[in-house]
Amino acid sequence: MIAENAALAFAWSYNDNDQEFSLKGSLRPQKSDELSLCMSELEGSVAKVSGKFYVNVRRLVRMNNVAFHALACKILDLVRERADLSIHVTTSSVVGWATRKFAVLEAVSDKITVSEYDSEFYPGQTFLEEGGFIPILRTQTKLTWHHERTLLADHGLKPDMEVADICCGIGDFAVLLQKEYRPARLVALDHSRSSLDYARKVAGEFGVRGIDYVFGDASEMLLESDQFDFVTCRHSLQVFDRPELILRELFRICKPGGRVYVTNEKNSHCLGEPRAETIQKTYNEVARLWAHFNMDIELGPKSRRYLIEAGFDDIRMESFMVTNRDGNPQDFADIIQSWENVYAGQMAVQRGDSEEEIRALRKGFQDHIFAALHPKGYAGWPVWVASGRKPA
Ligand SMILES: C[S@@+](CC[C@H](N)C(=O)[O-])C[C@H]1O[C@@H](n2cnc3c(N)ncnc32)[C@H](O)[C@@H]1O
Structure with missing residues (x-):
C-alpha cells in the first residue's frame, strides 16, 4: 500500500507469515487523521494474530511527532486491549532517532519490546x-x-x-x-x-x-x-x-x-x-x-x-x-x-x-x-x- 500525498511519501505492508507490519519512507502528516487508513490496516492485521506481533519501522527515513504519537498510541492501545498480545518494534540504528523514540514504549508497557534491526540481522x-x-x-x-x-x-x-x-x-x-x-x-x-x-x-x-x-x-x-x-x-x-x-x-x-x-x-x-x-x-x-x-x-x-x-x-x-x-x-x-x-x-x-x-x-x-x-x-x-x- 502506498500513500498518495507527497508529504506522506510512505508505504506499508503486512506479512502474514512473520506477523509483521512494516512501514517505510517519510511519514510527516500535519494531522493524525491523515494516517487513519494505515492505522486501521495495522489494527486489522493485529486482529488476525495472537502472540507476538511485529511492527517494523527500520525503513522509515523520516517521522514527525504527529506520526510518532499516532503510532505509539495505537501500539499501546493494542497491547492494552488484548491480554494475549505482545508487540515487538524493530528500528534501525541508521536512523538515529528511531530507537531512542520507540524505546520509551518499552518503559511504559512490559508487553512491548524494541530492538535495532542492524545489530541483530547480520549473522557475522x-x-x-x-x-x-x-x-x-x-x-x-x-x-x-x-x-x-x-x-x-x-x-x-x-x-x-x-x-x-x-x-x-x-x-x-x-x-x-x-x-x-x-x-x-x-x-x-x-x-x-x-x-x-x-x-x-x-x-x-x-x-x-x-x-x-x-x-x-x-x-x-x-x-x-x-x-x-x-x-x-x-x-x-x-x-x-x-x-x-x-x-x-x-x-x-x-x-x-x-x-x-x-x-x-x-x-x-x-x-x-x-x-x-x-x-x-x-x-x-x-x-x-x-x-x-x-x-x-x-x-x-x-x-x-x-x-x-x-x-x-x-x-x-x-x-x-x-x-x-x-x-x-x-x-x-x-x-x-x-x-x-x-x-x-x-x-x-x-x-x-x-x-x-x-x-x-x-x-x-x-x-x-x-x-x-x-x-x-x-x-x-x-x-x-x-x-x-x-x-x-
Ligand atoms: C571484512 S570487513 C572489511 C572492511 C574493509 N573494507 C577492509 O577491507 O579492510 C567488513 C566490513 O563491513 C562492515 N559491515 C558489515 N555489515 C555492514 C552493513 N550492514 N553496512 C555497512 N557496513 C557493514 C563491517 O563493520 C566491516 O567493517
Whole structure:
C-alpha cells in the first residue's frame, strides 16, 4: 500500500507469515487523521494474530511527532486491549532517532519490546564489530595495497573522481586512496561505530583530510543515487548472507558509466609449503565455519556472476596472491595470527566446536605461519578483484 500525498511519501505492508507490519519512507502528516487508513490496516492485521506481533519501522527515513504519537498510541492501545498480545518494534540504528523514540514504549508497557534491526540481522556482525577484526583489517590492507595500488587504475580509478568506499572498516584503504589518487570527493561508509571512530582517529593523526566518514547500513544507504564515479567495496560482500542486496545499493549510488570495484576471498585456496596438508584442512574448515554464520568466505570467484546479475557490464576480473614474499614475511604471519585469534578463538567457540576440533583448526594456522617464516617456505592468500560498469 502506498500513500498518495507527497508529504506522506510512505508505504506499508503486512506479512502474514512473520506477523509483521512494516512501514517505510517519510511519514510527516500535519494531522493524525491523515494516517487513519494505515492505522486501521495495522489494527486489522493485529486482529488476525495472537502472540507476538511485529511492527517494523527500520525503513522509515523520516517521522514527525504527529506520526510518532499516532503510532505509539495505537501500539499501546493494542497491547492494552488484548491480554494475549505482545508487540515487538524493530528500528534501525541508521536512523538515529528511531530507537531512542520507540524505546520509551518499552518503559511504559512490559508487553512491548524494541530492538535495532542492524545489530541483530547480520549473522557475522558481532565478530566484525567487537573490535577483533581491527588487527585483521590493518595487516590485510597493508599487504593487499601492494597489489591494489596499481590494479585500481586498471579498473578505471583516476584522480579527481568522486569515490565511495562502502563497508570501509577502519578506513586504512580510504586513507591510502586519498593519498594515492587524490579523489575530488571520498565518502567512506561503515556500520561499525567503533571502526569509524578508529578510522577518524587514524586520519586525524596522519593529517589526512577530505575523507567523509559516514555511519550507514550498506544494504539501505541514505546516500543519493547516481553520485559516484567509482565505488569500492572490499572483503565485504562475503560477510553478508545476501550480497545481492549490497550490490543493488552499490549499483544505485554509482553514476551511469561509473564503475563498482569489489574484492573477495576464497579461503579454501590459501596455501603453504611445507605442511600443505594441515594448512589445506584448516582453510577448508574456515569456509565451513563462515558458512555456519551465513557468510561466504569462498565468494571471490563468484563475484563475476554477482556483478552481471546486478546489471553491470564490461566486467573486469582477476585474482592476485598475497604471499610471504611480498615484503616482510612477518606481516604475512601477522595476518594469519589475527585470523587464528578470531576464527579459532571466537567463531569456532561460538559454533560449539570441541577443544580437540579447535586445536586442529589452530594447527593449520600455525603451520601456515611456519611456512611463511620458513627460510625456504612459501605461503599464499588469494584475493579476487572484480569490477563492473553501470550502463550509461
Ligand atoms: C571484512 S570487513 C572489511 C572492511 C574493509 N573494507 C577492509 O577491507 O579492510 C567488513 C566490513 O563491513 C562492515 N559491515 C558489515 N555489515 C555492514 C552493513 N550492514 N553496512 C555497512 N557496513 C557493514 C563491517 O563493520 C566491516 O567493517
